[in-house]
Amino acid sequence: MTPTRFGARLADAVRAHGPLCVGIDPHPALLTSWGLSDDAVGLERFASTVLAALAGRVAVLKPQSAFFERHGSAGIAVLERTLRDAAGSGTLTLLDVKRGDIGSTMVGYAQAYLAAGAHLAADAVTLSPYLGFGSLAPALELAADTGRGVFVLARTSNPEGASVQEAIWQGRGVGQAVVDAVSSVNAGLTPLGDVGVVVGATHEHGLCLSELNGPILAPGLGEQGARPADLADRFADIDGLVLPSVSRSLLRHGPKPAAVRAAARQLNDQLALCRINGR
Numbered sequence: 001m002t003p004t005r006f007g008a009r010l011a012d013a014v015r016a017h018g019p020l021c022v023g024i025d026p027h028p029a030l031l032t033s034w035g036l037s038d039d040a041v042g043l044e045r046f047a048s049t050v051l052a053a054l055a056g057r058v059a060v061l062k063p064q065s066a067f068f069e070r071h072g073s074a075g076i077a078v079l080e081r082t083l084r085d086a087a088g089s090g091t092l093t094l095l096d097v098k099r100g101d102i103g104s105t106m107v108g109y110a111q112a113y114l115a116a117g118a119h120l121a122a123d124a125v126t127l128s129p130y131l132g133f134g135s136l137a138p139a140l141e142l143a144a145d146t147g148r149g150v151f152v153l154a155r156t157s158n159p160e161g162a163s164v165q166e167a168i169w170q171g172r173g174v175g176q177a178v179v180d181a182v183s184s185v186n187a188g189l190t191p192l193g194d195v196g197v198v199v200g201a202t203h204e205h206g207l208c209l210s211e212l213n214g215p216i217l218a219p220g221l222g223e224q225g226a227r228p229a230d231l232a233d234r235f236a237d238i239d240g241l242v243l244p245s246v247s248r249s250l251l252r253h254g255p256k257p258a259a260v261r262a263a264a265r266q267l268n269d270q271l272a273l274c275r276i277n278g279r
Contacts, residue, residue, distance in 0.1 A: 003147025007192035023247030100128030157200025222249030
């Protein structure tokens with residue numbers, strides 16, 4: 001049976017739960033503030049609490065792989081369980097791994113995260129195109145086969161990114177070239193393409209997104225300084241969906257699931273008032 005495309009599933013999730021994407025980022029300082037140990041046991045408690053609070057209540061949960069990987073094989077095991085336990089909840093998982101490589105190595109990364117039955121399979125992953133957009137072909141092809149998605153870094157929220165992403169190549173900024181390549185992949189797909197871009201919400205991005213026909217992951221809401229009104233201004237003229245991404249500023253309301261859930265509901269209401277995605 002042909003799997004339902006990621007773009008269609010994402011559109012359904014946003015329609016049901018609003019556009020918010022919440023990072024599962026077990027930062028050491030957050031573990032401490034929750035009264036948890038900075039080890040695999042604390043990691044498990046943290047991730048399971050976030051799932052209890054938000055799975056089935058927000059559109060997307062985004063585990064940050066680095067914070068699990070720092071605990072070695074025990075941390076990776078927690079990440080596997082987190083992805084597995086979120087499956088079927090109505091909330092999609094976006095694994096933030098920012099992988100990017102060439103040839104058989106890119107095939108290996110694609111199989112790790114996007115293959116049916118993979119231990120670390122997520123609904124989507126983040127990828128870096130800065131070895132050339134064409135190097136991502138194995139991931140794009142496997143994602144299309146398994147009904148999953150990818151989000152490609154275009155104009156990130158960190159200031160260091162500008163030196164590469166705003167450089168001019170063949171008359172266009174490099175970040176714009178990434179957006180244009182993604183737009184070509186998404187052309188003609190309804191209700192939404194399966195390939196998204198990552199565009200930081202913390203600054204004016206300078207990109208033309210009017211033909212993207214895909215989702216935009218917009219990190220920077222909350223702790224990094226972006227407000228819901230900033231997203232409304234910076235993504236006013238788009239063809240796709242904006243997924244405002246938040247982590248620490250929301251998760252600091254833990255460790256009680258009800259408090260995390262209430263904070264997410266309040267933020268989703270603020271995004272609706274600012275008419276993110278026309279809501």
